Amino acid sequence: VNRTSELARVFGIDFFSVLSRGSQFRVESMLLRLAHTQNYLAISPGNQQVASQPAMECMPLVMEPESAFYSDPVLVLDFQSLYPSMIIAYNLCYSTCLGKVFPSKSSVLGVSSYSADPHTIADLKNQLILTPNGVLYVQPEVRKGVVPRLLEEILSTRIMVKQAMKKLAPSQKVLQKILNARQLALKLIANVTYGYTAAGFSGRMPCAELADSIVQCGRRTLETAISFVNQHPLWNARVVYGDTDSMFVLLKGRSREEAFRIGKEIASLVTASNPDPVTLKFEKVYHPCFLLTKKRYVGYSYENPEQNEPIFDAKGIETVRRDTCPAVAKMLERSLRIMFEEQDLVKVKSYVERQWTRILSGKVSIQDFIFAKEVRLGTYSARASSLPPAAIVATKAMLSDPRAEPRYAERVPYVVIHGEPGARLVDMVINPYGLLEVGSPYRLNELYYITKQIIPALQRVFGLLGVNLNKWFNEMPRPTRSTLAKRQSALGHGSRDSSSIRLGWNKKPSAKVARIDTYYMSSHCTICGDTVQGSEIFCSHCLKNEAVVATVVAGRTSKLEREIQHLAAVCGHCGGADWIVESGVKCVSLACPVFYERRKIQTELRVVSESAGEAGYYPFCCAELF
Template identity: 50%
Template sequence: MRSPLYSGRTLSDWFDHHTDLYRWKVVDHYVSRLRGSMQLLQQLDIVGRTSELARVFGIQFYHVLTRGSQYRVESMMLRLAKPLNYIAVSPSVEQRAQQRAPQCIPLVMEPESRFYSSCVLVLDFQSLYPSIVIAYNYCYSTCLGAVGSLGTPDEFKFGCTSLRVPVDLLHQLRDDVTISPNGVVYVKPTVRKGVMPSMLEEILKTRLMVKSSMKTYQQDKALLRLLHARQLGLKLIANVTFGYTAAGYSGRMPNVEVGDSIVHKARETLEGAIRMVNSTKKWGARVVYGDTDSLFVQLKGASKEQAFRIGSEMAEAVTATNPKPVTLKFEKVYLPCVLQTKKRYVGYMYETPEQKEPVFDAKGIETVRRDACPAVGKVLERSIKLLFETRDLSQVKGFVQRQLLKVLEGTASMQDLTFAKEYRGSGSYRPGACIPALELSRRMTAYDRRLEPRVGERVPYVIVFGSPGVPLIQLVRRPLDVLQDPSLRLNTTYYVTKQILPPLGRLLQLVGVDVLRWYQEIPRVQKASLWGPSEAGRRGTISQYFTSLHCPVCQQLTQLGVCAACRADPQRVAVTLNQDVRRWEAQQDQLLQVCRSCSGSAERQMSCVSLDCPVLYKLSRVGRQLSRGPYLRQLLEQF
């Protein structure tokens, strides 16, 4: 649903207008926005989902929205701990600071960065950290301390506090303990079931029960939405329980022994799976990347059907070597794919053997990131799809060069070249920070104090041409400034060389391509002087004194305004230029009609400033083309 957006200046003028019609327009605008906000809340089921999460976690409705994950974990954990007569430790900031540093990190292998034309399997351990806590009974309440500290008569360091374990108790439990890979001793569930394993086991079982209920009640949409919110809450709480034990900086009750034990055991489990996959000859497989709880396995020469069969065998074999509920799940097959670096990969995904059309699946690269302009993601995604589908680099080259030429000529949509970075508040940046969102916020606040963006809001901006040597931060402008000021022109060289080419180069260099050479082969768009800066003493950017050297009739390079070949046929020149002007005027009328139908206004000049609407950019582009009307009429007078 598209709705108009008006600036504060426009709304103020309407509200202060002497006729009631304009004041009613302001009221109608805010009522329509309020109605849209309510529809969004209803569509996203914010109230229902938050209520369900509050019921699952046992906390207040408002705290679901405002408090962090530690608050949720503790709420559930303490409800289990209290009947068992446990009291949660409340360490001070000093006690947290004195806790020793963690000694283990998750296993993240460096991938074999290249293009894979053969099948690559992705296998993933299901809820690995919660499963390890349950399988090995890791908990605050079951830990006896590190091996080096056992048997000492005095208390020894344990997390943020200390622990005393009698020697005779250790002697009695010598056959009922498990030792984690980092040398911390825990009792088995037969002696004492830990609070955290009990909580996580209940959570995972309940989630499975809820998901099976969702399959049963597919027709009841309201109940289905409620059950989905419930299983989502259970999934979130299970995944953050490890973080509760390992949050050494701002944790509520961190314990480095328990956190290290979980990470070390998870690492050992993943390494064992990698050894098994690499050493089993009948599969003919090789692990090319591993990340925390997942494996990427290459099968050379295997078909898609064989890949699914072997993947299922691998998952069953690895699961059988681990205690319940540690389970390796076969997720998907990539055919083909590119592994770029750690946590950055892209491929065509198949999830079932019967699936005919693959799904484009990307992680960590610019197609799924929001810190670049949309043009970067669009060019990169289309280039990858062309590479995967055709395996023809000449087609990829042709597409990339066409898109770069579009940007250089200024025909690409400004909407695709607009950045949007999060604003963190004026007090959250260090002094002298060159942050575009902060710079624009200062300019807007200097104009109107109420224009300061809200904390967390994304501030849109573009980069324009400026004088040589000007710092980049001074070339930052709001998109509306560029739309309203014809003298400003987007810095197309910056967008091409600093935004679009680097991610393309990082990916295509894996197949032996130099993207910079492709860019250097593009014919340059030449510019010639339109009027001199001395005329009327005007000042401004260098781009406002230049126009294209291309002939307006045949688009060939020329120094004469209209090329010599077209001058030989003056009738064609007159007809072509008149047709261009009439076409632009017709486009402008069509776009204005769209705006009037959206805003309900019959005015000639539209006041809408919605940067999410493509019509705004099309109107600006047509307006700039029509602004060439006097220049075209000058050419027509010569014929």
């Protein structure tokens, strides 16, 4: 509420409009107030006028990066508030624009009709500014633009607010929050002013010539800075990437201390060569780093020479994206950290193979393999096969309960399970609760996560070093799944008559078994893991020493019961202990790691207790009570 109140006060609009209206409304509110004080009236074009204005022709400079792994320092330099600085430095405004030198349409300027007076232009020939896209503007001495004046006041006010924040005492936390919200509002309004002039579809007062001038001036400024850095004889530097208002400079063979010194020199010289208030700021040093593609890079960043511990800084890759599962982000980040610290691919290979082994063995938490993607029902094609996985899961939930319809753009969780041979992805996605249910017949599709999610993410990064992740995975020895995990699927489908089962003498599976894999899946001894015949529980070797079997089974059951009692106590404290034992713990939050651990222990306890109950050691223990 405090932040929204400050935004409303700064923008000069009502409280609700801050929440419900867009950035154009905010810019226009401040622009009109300043324009009226200088006897200007803003035009109000119709939709047809906006649609018929000349098309915008200029684009910001986004270089294709030299994709590679850089073990040498890479400087990151950024122009502060580039577009607002261009507007102020070159006096770019609706009120100072004289039109194009060679217009594509005669007597047209933006959305309005306009014809420049040749005599006026001749009289002002020494007081004109020609932008790179061929548009004339008058200098501030002739007429100070409304938009530059607005931005000057905004930026100077923000500096004053930030200086006031530094003078506050640590105890003045409320005032600190108010001033922080105020400077944030000023920053937001300054950065979206260019967008107000370039809104060519839904704009209130767009002007293609003005928007192109802002973009082209910024592009020329960045290109000039790049050429200056590349041609400087003392630095021996090379710009390997540039994006709109920033550039990445490689210093081959230099130390980190030299990189900080050269970075400050570049920033000061480029700033001095540009008109006020254009400022190039030296942000940080990446050492080392990966440059992947446009807007995708990652590295260890240092912001000052005294910093000893680097910051893991990633942009645009899976570690900071939300369209993948946590397992991919964690594995990629850890692999990158090993590469940055050790610079040894052998250690990276050892790490990823250990993680793949854990995944294939089932020794992982389901929480790390849950996708959560936005669903926009009503915007997809009528064909069911074209729906994304999250939408399919949401549709299935709505069939059983119409109230489960997700809100627009709500993130719906799902997991990928094993399906029939050749099954499509849309046939292998279910709600996570279906997989986490005690006695669930489903099993996580480890190969899908490894081959379709983890390996592609790692390959995009380490492929720059000539690594083939698919070859690593194919050459890796495959682990065997644990006995409990194998028996879980069979026990989840059908029940056996425990009254006539004793020490390996079992009846045939009941007729309720619905899956064929119950008949052909291999059975293993729950004690030693050796293969047993049919659906027996213990092998003949273990049955020779019944006392040892009973001791091992009882010990495992006791250990699992203690663990699940402890987890139930944790959940009881978290949820206020408002549950009773007979009904179990009510919490089913997918965001809680205790929930996944509790379901894992419940499943293991169910398998062990059923085996012990069938062998006649003690009555069956119902794991669902916990």
